[in-house]
Amino acid sequence: MIRAVLLSGVLAISVSSLYADESTQGNRWVLNLDAAVNAAQLNDPWLVGNQHSQDAVDALSISAGTLPDPKMSIGMANLPMDTFNFDQEGMTQFKVGISQMFPRGDSLSIRQQQLQLMGTQYPYQRENRKARIVVTVSQLWLDAYKAQESIALIDKNRDLFEQLADVAQASYSSALGRTRQQDIVRAQLELTRLDDRLTVLHQHQEMSLQRLSEWLSDSFVDQYSKNTGIGQFLLSSGFSLSRQLPDTGLLNPQLYTTTTTVDPSVLLGYFSRHPAVMTLKQKIKASRAGIELARQKYKPAWGLNAGYGYRSDTPVGNNRADLFSLGVSFDLPVFTAKRQDKQLQSAVSRTEAVKTEEWLLLRKLMASFETSRAKLQRLNERKTLYQGRLLPQMHEQADASLTAYTNDDGDFSEVVRARIAELNAEIDELIINVERQRAIIQLNYFFETSVDAVTADDHRMGDK
Template sequence: MGLERKIWEMFLCVSVLALSASFAQAESYTLERAVKDAQVQDPWLIGSMKRQESLEALSIESGSLPDPSVSLGIANLPIDTLDFSQEGMTQFKVGVSQMFPRGKTLSLKREKLQNLSEMQPHAREDRNAQVAVTVSQLWLDAYKSEQTIRLIEDDRALFEHLVDVAQSSYTTAAGKTRQQDLVRAQLELTRLDDRLTRLRQQRDMALARLGEWLGNPSISLSENTSLGNLIPLSAPELIGASDLSQKLRQLSESLSRHPKIKSLDKKIKAFDSGVRVAKQSYKPQWGVNASYGYRDQTPMGDDRSDFFSVGVSFDVPLFTGKRQDKKVQSANAELEAVKTERALILRQLKSGYDAAEAKHVRLSERKSLFDTRLLKEMAEQAEASLSSYTNDDGDFAEVVRARIAEINARIEALHVDIEIQKNIAQLNYFQAGK
């Protein structure tokens, strides 16, 4: 038993130390730092750079001539004696041949692969913009839960005060307080505790998802955070602009510079080069060959002259209906498909921006309503109901409802502020090419 107790105590000590170390290693992240760290640590970017490196290497390889062919052989060797010097036509031959691709095939293939490789920097820029949106939303989700917890914890004292007021009024029988009022007050306090537990669960889940992007399982949020200018709007002049035609022109120009569209522009250039590669199939393919034939001396010892041969070969693409024509047709179809993809992505970006802008306008209206009227009126209603109750002129249930409504309004106002920041992050993504 003594040994088992020592082992158990050692285990507890190790567990406490490990837990303390995990808390000690917890890092505090501002939104800006979280976005930058997530972008730096994104393994997708490394894969993109490797794809670009691969395509650049292939472009160099595809622009090179094919290797020449070398042939070695013995020609016209008599089979009766296998004597190399018996016949005058017997010779040892060395030949070299070189094929030349059709037209400008090499340079066009290299151009196509080079354009495909140049897609990757724009793809990485788009990825960084997407990561900024994703990490911002995860950070803001955790921040929303954390700030909601603080609001409820601050207001929990009000419900504790209500319980005390109901308890005092009930025990002294000085007012109209009933036992069910006391139970109701305690019930709402318990429901607040349950709500806090659920919010802590949401916060911990958001922090865990955020930690995946940051490569750190133990993180916390910076306490010195103000929602005022947390995420600056990249193009504030476009929101609610009065000159619609100018706004549409500026938006169209901005979206056409979006990294996703730039990447597709490079892809279109690559497939356009593919069409020109296909058209080179109408041109002949040339080849050059040369050979040297060595002959031995005659049986009498006289020298024989060696042979040298040179020639040119080429094919003649006469029957193009089922080969070259279809090849060009296929390349043109692929090019048009990519152009259609670009138009579709551009339409999606425009639609996404319009939806995000409409949401921003309505969220701003809600924020103004909360700031100027709703929060103030909710607080006045709660104070009035409590004052009426303490003067024996009100219902306790109404006091509780008013307090709950006030807390919910303050929480909703916080959520509106955070949704505005999320919305700005989304709007900034559409302006990534600005």
């Protein structure tokens, strides 16, 4: 009877724990996934540095379209060595000259265009960086969330195992039933193992939160940006993660209706607009401009020079005419085999090398997409299996073993084993749900054209 009464309390605790309020988290700030991503993007110094790099290239493109500065010369010509008198010889003159060089062909405009094309890479780089931040921060947030919720599940079940240990102790002390000393030891052992699991999970949670703080922290943000984020406030005041797992929607869900591989031509249409691919496309355009720039080197560079020579009057006072000179200079690109031909060949090879980078990236995106898609499909199957069959069966088995033990028809070790199996199944279901969100966020990255479309979480800021 003692065991029956105690076991009824165990059942009550087990049922009530299923409906316990999990929303109370004290007065600490609650950080959801979207708020973490927004803070990371706001505080990222890489984005600021990339904007400065673009500004530098844009400024350079303006200067590249400008003619080189003219050169001015001032000097004395044909000064007699015997007297150094300025008016002694008719050839003696004070000369002022100016010259202006003109680059080859359309080199100025092509170089300016090339730099402008180089500058168009940077917005795509920032878009890709923001999309990668979404993936990276989401992975870290989900790691911490998985540890947090695993801890919550174990804490919820710990009271149950403590009650089971009390039941075994009371039954053994009263010499009623078939409780043995090894049952008491087994119950205490399972509690110790739960403590160890909690320690490991706390370690994982703390490590994930510290890695997440690298992205959330706004330390030194005032050194490179006028933005002020919430990172340092969160880190100093303390925060906890939201208890709600984000429900991220899939971009282009029609691609996941079949288990067969998606047609590469279909994926090419999507991936060609990806920011990382667009960065390489702009790089290819800039490299092609470099080919045209190399072709201009077959044309001569021109120079225009003009000079004015002032001559003094003769010693007897006769006027001497001043002199004016005008000339044109140009080089002759005659020996092209070792210079211009090789420079053009080099420019063409650089362009082809960048093209291979684009195809390599597209192949990588396609392979990564199919890998993540296969992972998501199997996770969906496991989720259906766990929710529809495995978890109900685990719960039924745990109840059956407890009932059998209550009626002196079961073994205590079987009760503990069934409860441990049920707890492990609940944690496995949590892991499946977390990994699904991880896979969905990774898949959405492949179809990124605007950062705001990667996640579908409606929450924008943390709740207090």
